[in-house]
Amino acid sequence: MFVYWMMFFIPVFALFYPLRMTADARDWMWRAICVLFIFIIGLRFEVGGDWYSYLDNYQAALGESFSDAIVLSDPGYALLDWLSASLGLGVYAVNFVCGAVVMTGVYYFCRRQPQPWLALAVAIPYMLIVVAMGYTRQSVALGFELLALVALSNGRLSRFIFFIACAGLFHKSAVLLLPLGILSSTHRKIWVILSMVGMSVLLGGALLLEHYEALMVNYVGEKMESEGGAIRVIMNAVPAAIFLLFAKRFAPDENERKLWFWMAIFSLVCVPLVGLASTAVDRVALYFLPIQLFIYSRIGCLFRNPIYKTLAMLTVVAGYGLVEWVLLNKATFVSVYWVPYNNAAFFW
Numbered sequence: 001m002f003v004y005w006m007m008f009f010i011p012v013f014a015l016f017y018p019l020r021m022t023a024d025a026r027d028w029m030w031r032a033i034c035v036l037f038i039f040i041i042g043l044r045f046e047v048g049g050d051w052y053s054y055l056d057n058y059q060a061a062l063g064e065s066f067s068d069a070i071v072l073s074d075p076g077y078a079l080l081d082w083l084s085a086s087l088g089l090g091v092y093a094v095n096f097v098c099g100a101v102v103m104t105g106v107y108y109f110c111r112r113q114p115q116p117w118l119a120l121a122v123a124i125p126y127m128l129i130v131v132a133m134g135y136t137r138q139s140v141a142l143g144f145e146l147l148a149l150v151a152l153s154n155g156r157l158s159r160f161i162f163f164i165a166c167a168g169l170f171h172k173s174a175v176l177l178l179p180l181g182i183l184s185s186t187h188r189k190i191w192v193i194l195s196m197v198g199m200s201v202l203l204g205g206a207l208l209l210e211h212y213e214a215l216m217v218n219y220v221g222e223k224m225e226s227e228g229g230a231i232r233v234i235m236n237a238v239p240a241a242i243f244l245l246f247a248k249r250f251a252p253d254e255n256e257r258k259l260w261f262w263m264a265i266f267s268l269v270c271v272p273l274v275g276l277a278s279t280a281v282d283r284v285a286l287y288f289l290p291i292q293l294f295i296y297s298r299i300g301c302l303f304r305n306p307i308y309k310t311l312a313m314l315t316v317v318a319g320y321g322l323v324e325w326v327l328l329n330k331a332t333f334v335s336v337y338w339v340p341y342n343n344a345a346f347f348w
Contacts, residue, residue, distance in 0.1 A: 001328055003040060003341045008124045008324055012317055015117035030111065033120075034103045041103070041132050042096030045342040048134035049333055058094060061085040076169030077137045092344050098140045102132045105146030109293065112150055118313055119297035125324035126232070127289050130334060138286055141167035141174040148177070149290055153256050157181050177287055180266075184259040229282035233267075233274045235323075236288045239295035240264035249301045250294075263291050 010033055021029070061069045061081040069082035077094075084093040106128070110119040132139040148163035160181045167174035243250050243264045251257035267288040274281040296316045300309035327334045 001339060001341070003343075004124075004129055004324065004328060004338075007037065007040065007128065008121060008321065011117040011120040011124070012321075015115065015121065015313065015317070030107060030116075034107050037128065038096065038099045038103050039345070040341075040343070041099030041128070043092055043344045044095065044133055045344045045346075047338055047341055048136075049337040050134055050136065051337070054094075054136055055091055057081055058085060058091040074137055074168075074170050074172060076140070076166070095136060098136050099132060101140045102128070102143040105143030108150050109146040109290065110297075112153070113293065113297035115297040115300065115313065118299075118316060119293040121317055122293050122296050122320055125320050125327055126235070127293075129324070129338065130327065131286060131289075133338065135283075135286070138171045138173075138283065141171035142286060142289065143167075144170070145174065145177060145287055146290060149259070152181055152184055152259055155185075155255060157185050173284060174287065176284065180259070180262055183262045184255065229279065229285075230274050232282055233270045233285050236267040236285055236291055237271050239291050240267035240288075243291070243295055246302060250298050260291065260294060263288060263294075267291055 014029065057073055057077075058081050060072050061078070062085045064072075064082065064085075066082055069085070070078045072078050073081065077098075080094045080097055084090065087093070106120065106123055110116045110123065113119040127142070131142060144163045144167035148160045148167070151157075151159035151163060161178065164174060164177050164181070167177070240263070243260055247257055247261060251260050267285070270281050270285045270288065274285075299312045299316055303309050303312060328339055329335055
């Protein structure tokens with residue numbers, strides 16, 4: 001478990017580091033940490049509930065033609081499998097590239113927050129340890145989503161659509177995020193209504209696809225998600241509710257506020273749905289994980305007193321430290337399939 005706790009305490013240490021660093025020093029530190037995390041994610045060995053499923057996907061691509069291999073999975077991931085298999089690089093090259101995409105998204109998203117180290121600390125227990133090291137395809141989609149959210153916050157709708165399209169190449173359910181761009185960039189009621197209808201249709205389709213895939217492909221993953229699905233959905237719902245109560249404090253800019261308003265709404269919609277299809281809703285709710293990073297990195301804005309600001313950040317750190325401890329020690333499948341951590345570099 002040392003590696004997992006090291007990942008968590010690196011940003012925590014940086015958050016409360018008493019000395020100021022120059023901008024260049026901070027940049028180099030962020031890049032070095034991201035590279036370290038890419039190696040941890042990309043070279044993991046027999047870590048994650050889906051490890052053998054993804055290994056089977058890679059082995060299925062060995063010796064196959066491009067046309068045959070590309071239909072074995074979502075096209076983006078299938079292409080990576082085929083290229084790695086053709087070059088004899090193994091499943092580690094696939095995981096390494098996927099880890100690089102995830103960390104690129106995390107890097108740009110966290111660096112945009114007022115407390116970037118706190119945002120990274122929030123991302124560690126579930127987004128990076130569980131998702132990036134367990135749900136490889138969807139973690140890539142999540143990485144592209146983070147880049148898309150940064151683009152949308154900057155008013156670049158076309159770039160948002162591009163990144164979501166890239167996410168969809170790795171996990172088809174990512175397309176349900178497309179209406180979010182319209183909802184966040186228009187005041188016209190007709191477009192809001194059409195977007196809500198489109199979002200509902202896409203959400204329903206994604207839920208059906210995810211439920212079918214979980215049943216047919218990965219029984220272990222289904223059991224793992226169903227076991228704690230409600231808790232993980234609530235982890236999104238809490239910051240969503242906080243945002244709706246203090247929206248203007250968290251997002252003074254109207255366009256950004258609109259984006260996170262809809263992210264909050266959809267996070268809350270998942271709460272009643274999780275009882276109907278726990279596994280499917282849990283997977284779809286992964287796309288709303290960024291609201292945790294956004295809100296908790298801004299938690300200090302609720303207080304004027306610097307002591308209260310610090311206490312608020314300490315509370316967030318303690319809360320996510322507890323989340324990581326529970327995942328690694330008490331969560332049935334995480335404690336079995338993620339512990340101990342092994343790295344392929346140890347065997348070379």
